[in-house]
Amino acid sequence: xxxxxxxxxxxxxxxxxxxxxxxxxxxxxxxxxxxxxxxxxxxxxxxxxxxxxxxxxxxxxxxxxxxxxxxxxxxxxxxxxxxxxxxxxxxxxxxxxxxxxxxxxxxxxxxxxxxxxxxxxxxxxxxxxxxxxxxxxxxxxxxxxxxxxxxxxxxxxxxxxxxxxxxxxxxxxxxxxxxxxxxxxxxxxxxxxxxxxxxxxxxxxxxxxxxxxxxxxxxxxxxxxxxxxxxxxxxxxxxxxxxxxxxxxxxxxxxxxxxxxxxxxxxxxxxxxxxxxxxxxxxxxxxxxxxxxxxxxxxxxxxxxxxxxxxxxxxxxx
Amino acid sequence: xxxxxxxxxxxxxxxxxxxxxxxxxxxxxxxxxxxxxxxxxxxxxxxxxxxxxxxxxxxxxxxxxxxxxxxxxxxxxxxxxxxxxxxxxxxxxxxxxxxxxxxxxxxxxxxxxxxxxxxxxxxxxxxxxxxxxxxxxxxxxxxxxxxxxxxxxxxxxxxxxxxxxxxxxxxxxxxxxxxxxxxxxxxxxxxxxxxxxxxxxxxxxxxxxxxxxxxxx
Numbered sequence: 001x002x003x004x005x006x007x008x009x010x011x012x013x014x015x016x017x018x019x020x021x022x023x024x025x026x027x028x029x030x031x032x033x034x035x036x037x038x039x040x041x042x043x044x045x046x047x048x049x050x051x052x053x054x055x056x057x058x059x060x061x062x063x064x065x066x067x068x069x070x071x072x073x074x075x076x077x078x079x080x081x082x083x084x085x086x087x088x089x090x091x092x093x094x095x096x097x098x099x100x101x102x103x104x105x106x107x108x109x110x111x112x113x114x115x116x117x118x119x120x121x122x123x124x125x126x127x128x129x130x131x132x133x134x135x136x137x138x139x140x141x142x143x144x145x146x147x148x149x150x151x152x153x154x155x156x157x158x159x160x161x162x163x164x165x166x167x168x169x170x171x172x173x174x175x176x177x178x179x180x181x182x183x184x185x186x187x188x189x190x191x192x193x194x195x196x197x198x199x200x201x202x203x204x205x206x207x208x209x210x211x212x213x214x215x216x217x218x219x220x221x222x223x224x225x226x227x228x229x230x231x232x233x234x235x236x237x238x239x240x241x242x243x244x245x246x247x248x249x250x251x252x253x254x255x256x257x258x259x260x261x262x263x264x265x266x267x268x269x270x271x272x273x274x275x276x277x278x279x280x281x282x283x284x285x286x287x288x289x290x291x292x293x294x295x296x297x298x299x300x301x302x303x304x305x306x307x308x309x310x311x312x313x314x315x316x317x318x
Numbered sequence: 319x320x321x322x323x324x325x326x327x328x329x330x331x332x333x334x335x336x337x338x339x340x341x342x343x344x345x346x347x348x349x350x351x352x353x354x355x356x357x358x359x360x361x362x363x364x365x366x367x368x369x370x371x372x373x374x375x376x377x378x379x380x381x382x383x384x385x386x387x388x389x390x391x392x393x394x395x396x397x398x399x400x401x402x403x404x405x406x407x408x409x410x411x412x413x414x415x416x417x418x419x420x421x422x423x424x425x426x427x428x429x430x431x432x433x434x435x436x437x438x439x440x441x442x443x444x445x446x447x448x449x450x451x452x453x454x455x456x457x458x459x460x461x462x463x464x465x466x467x468x469x470x471x472x473x474x475x476x477x478x479x480x481x482x483x484x485x486x487x488x489x490x491x492x493x494x495x496x497x498x499x500x501x502x503x504x505x506x507x508x509x510x511x512x513x514x515x516x517x518x519x520x521x522x523x524x525x526x527x528x529x530x531x532x533x534x535x
Contacts, residue, residue, distance in 0.1 A: 175327040181334070296413055303337060306421050310428055311330050314444045 005255070006094035010084075013092050017083040017240070021232035022046035024239065024272055031280035046232060053225030061122045061218060071118035072219065072226035075111045079230040082107040083237040087161060087244050089268040090252035090261055096162040101149045104161075104241070105142070108193070111230065112138060119215030130214025133291060137199070137211070140298035141192050147305035148182050148189070152245065154312045155179070161241075165248040181308035183246045188301040190238035192294065194231075197283040199294050202231075209291050239275040240268075247271065322440065325369070328362035329448040332482060333424065336455040339475060340416050343408050345398050345467055349391050352471050356386035359478050366485045375485055381499045382481065390474065390506055397510060398467055401517050411462045419462075423454040445486030452479030464524050466516060470509045477502050 026043035033040025060069060085099040085107075092099070116134050119127035153159045155178065156167040168179070192199050195212040205213050216227050244251065250267030252260045289297065335355040342348040360383040367375035398404045427450040435443050456479060459472035481498065520527040 175323055177327045177330040181330075299414055299417060300341065303417050303421060304334075307330070307334060307337070307424070310421075310424055311326070311333075313428060313432075314326075314447050 006092075009090060009092050009254075010094040013088060013090075013095070014080070014084040016088060017086075017233060017236055018080060018229075020272065021083070021229065021236040022050060024236050024276055025232040027273060027276040028235075028280050028283075031277050032283060035280060035284045046228075050225045050229055053220075053228065054222055056221040058221030058223055064122050064218075067114075068118050068121045068218075069223070071114045071121075072223040072230075074114045076226045076230040076233070078107045078111040078114070079233045079237065082111075083233045083240070085161070086237055086240040087165060087251060088240050089264040090256070091162055091165070091254040093162075093254040096160065099161045101152070101159045101161060101164075102146075104237075105145055105149070108234070108237075109138070109142065111234075115215055115227075118219075122218045124218060126214045126217050130211050130217075133211045134215065137192055137294055137298060140295045140302060141189055144185060144298060144302035144305050145189055147302060147309060148185050151178060151182050151305060151308040151312060154309065161244060165244050165251060168245065169248045169251070178308040178311050179246065181304045181311070183242070185301040185304035185308070186238075186242055186245070188297065188304075190242065191282075192298050192301070194235050194238060196279060198286050198289050198297065201288050209288065211291075236272075239272060243268070243271045243275070324365055325362070326444060328358055328365060329445055329482065331358050332362065332478070333448050333451050333455070336452050336475060336479075337417065337420055339471065340420055340455065340459055340462075341413055343413070345406065345408065345465070346395065346404055348468055348471055349394050349398075352394075352474060353387050353391040355475060355478055356382060356390075359482060360387060362482060363485045378481070378485060378496075378499070381496065385499060385503060386474065386478070390502075393506060393510065394467065394470070397513055401513065403465075403467070406465075408463065408465045408468060416458065416462050420455050420458055423458060424451045427451040427454055442486050446483055449479045449483035449486065452476075452482060455479075464526055466509075466513050466525050469525065470506070470513075473505065473509075474502065 023043060023046070026041075026046045029045070030040045030043045082104045085095055085104055087095075087099065112134065116131035119131035119134075121127070149159055152164050156164040158164065191197075195202055200209075200211045200213075201207065202212070204210060205217070212231070216224065219227055250264055250271075252264030332355060335351060335358060339348065339351050339355065342351055360379045363375055363379040363382060367373060367379065395404075428447050431443060431447040431450060435446060453476050456472050456474075456476035459475065460469050463469050463472060477498070484494070484498070516525070516528065520531075
């Protein structure tokens, strides 16, 4: 493996996640529309939305401090780095030493902190309400995430994504209850973190129960575009994370041929489309739950993760 | 697929279903979850029969399936329909604290069994850990619930844990297993009568009402 190839892979990975993120959101929206017997916008609509927002005038409240204007850039940067660290179509040896699950959680927590701070900064009621709810959910969701990471590190002996993926790749698919519990837990957390339907409705701006949209209500123009891009990236990140940890088959190993990389890319695209369809289906199938039930929902994820860890202690089979 | 993985999977699912029993706050889903737990238990016993080459365990599995997966849930559904309490949402102590207490109990079961059974095989040990967890979670359910029907279900799930422990141990006499199964059935009949009686007497399924009762007419 030459240095230039490592570098090219890392850059390609960074460009790829940014390029595919709006597409994933587009596919979810299109599928949802189809399931509701609507025609829906094209799957490329999120690209157009973001491009339009980038061109539009940015309006900033008189009361906003520098935090309000700096937050979108920071959120996008942190989320982009986190999304780049998750291997998508191939192992990225250049990023592997820092592609640690705890680093990713830390970056996402920093982005969440910035968003909540920005929500509080302009001093409207909605912003503070959204920020307080976001933090309420995070107090349960983050321990659950760390517990899942703990379980995975018991299995693989490391918290580095590349090695976890390699460990899971080497096992025979079958009845691994700890992995299954961790999978369900992580899928529930992905729903909580991305504000998808049982927790928050990403399509509404009019509900008193909204969380994410409440925090970004005051944003417009370029800032809103950056935040929407970060949101799409976060969804892609969680899908990639679940794919790389629990279904890593098809991931091209480092230093393989161009054909193998192409194949890995194809498999990754299939995984994304399947995940988008499943997410849309689950969003259609359920109703939004009460805000105060969400910590319970995240608590179930915590319970599943803890159970997975406890089961690992009893016997070595996972 | 090796035997240990399957046994681990089934026993782990039993503990998971015990947790989801704690999570339910409406009676019909509670009964369905209990039926699911008994079904998984029957499968686990069937798997034990396969791995231990003990055909009499298949009869135990059949009894488990017939009684606890089919008969008892049907009877309980019939009872709550007749008492017209199938729509009530039970006031539980609070799902969050209950689940946390449950996790602490599972940790306790694990710590205890790891220390108490250093010499025995992995399969038997993991069965014992899970069985003790199911028993403790069933007890927790009986403590935290106020509705008599869910206390009955808590009791039955304790018995599920006992059966899991019994079948994990080699050489458990068949007579003991059948008599345990029948005693559960008798317990169902007794609790059924009890349920109708307290309903008739206090107009409620809440056992807290009994605390005030001093025997006056």
